[in-house]
Amino acid sequence: MPMEKSPISAFNRIIGVPAAYVAIRFYLSFMRIRVDREHLLFNHLQQGGKVIVAFWHQRFFGAIGYVKKFSVLAPSVIISKSRDGELISRAAIRLGIRPVRGSSSRGGKEALAAMVADLSLHPAAIHAVDGPRGPKGTVKAGVIRMAQLSQAAIFPLYISAERAWVTRSWDRFLIPKPFSRILIRWDDPIFIPTTITPESFEAVRLDLENRLIRGHAADDLNWGWGKSL
Numbered sequence: 001m002p003m004e005k006s007p008i009s010a011f012n013r014i015i016g017v018p019a020a021y022v023a024i025r026f027y028l029s030f031m032r033i034r035v036d037r038e039h040l041l042f043n044h045l046q047q048g049g050k051v052i053v054a055f056w057h058q059r060f061f062g063a064i065g066y067v068k069k070f071s072v073l074a075p076s077v078i079i080s081k082s083r084d085g086e087l088i089s090r091a092a093i094r095l096g097i098r099p100v101r102g103s104s105s106r107g108g109k110e111a112l113a114a115m116v117a118d119l120s121l122h123p124a125a126i127h128a129v130d131g132p133r134g135p136k137g138t139v140k141a142g143v144i145r146m147a148q149l150s151q152a153a154i155f156p157l158y159i160s161a162e163r164a165w166v167t168r169s170w171d172r173f174l175i176p177k178p179f180s181r182i183l184i185r186w187d188d189p190i191f192i193p194t195t196i197t198p199e200s201f202e203a204v205r206l207d208l209e210n211r212l213i214r215g216h217a218a219d220d221l222n223w224g225w226g227k228s229l
Helices: 007-028 039-046 057-073 083-094 108-119 142-150 198-223
Strands: 032-036 051-055 076-079 098-101 124-128 153-161 164-166 174-176 181-186
Touching: 007 057, 007 083, 032 057, 039 051, 039 153, 051 057, 051 142, 051 198, 057 124, 057 153, 057 174, 057 181, 076 083, 076 108, 083 098, 098 108, 108 124, 108 142, 124 142, 142 153, 142 198, 153 198, 181 198
Parallel strands: 032 181, 051 124, 051 153, 076 098, 076 124
Antiparallel strands: 153 181, 164 174
């Protein structure tokens, strides 16, 4: 039986990650979540389609509790091979998410190939389209290529909060405040043909980017935010 690399890693595995998971789920239980247009996703899945859920890295905290609903699908997600990635992977598994270890910034082709292979066997993946290091608000090409190769539909997902703290991280990460209302809204799917010109590829990437920018701006404005965060 292999030994733990250090007492700290053993603590994180046995106590740290489970405790953090319970604490986050407890914290999120004070949020009031409303979901719009979820039927779009389920209709596509019921027809035998595959999906890639596309979202901003900045927003995912508000949807952690909602993700548990999809554990029956066991969606996959790219998580880095770093030590921090190992902890995140353990937390993801508790939410019913299957980690595919890799990096979109280092060895991106390897991670992309692993996700495409995974989608050939499973119906769903989730993908932070500007992660893990940004730039903020820019959709990277990987999600478009992933959809093209797997023939999974891209479903833009908008996550907005009535009240939130904004951190100083590269993406200005949002942490919804206790008792805030959260809106989770699905948009129409985007389908990528198997054969596509470079110009059309870029047009699709830009369309997804604009949808995410405009969709969040509209939902944020309904809460009274002056501009999209």
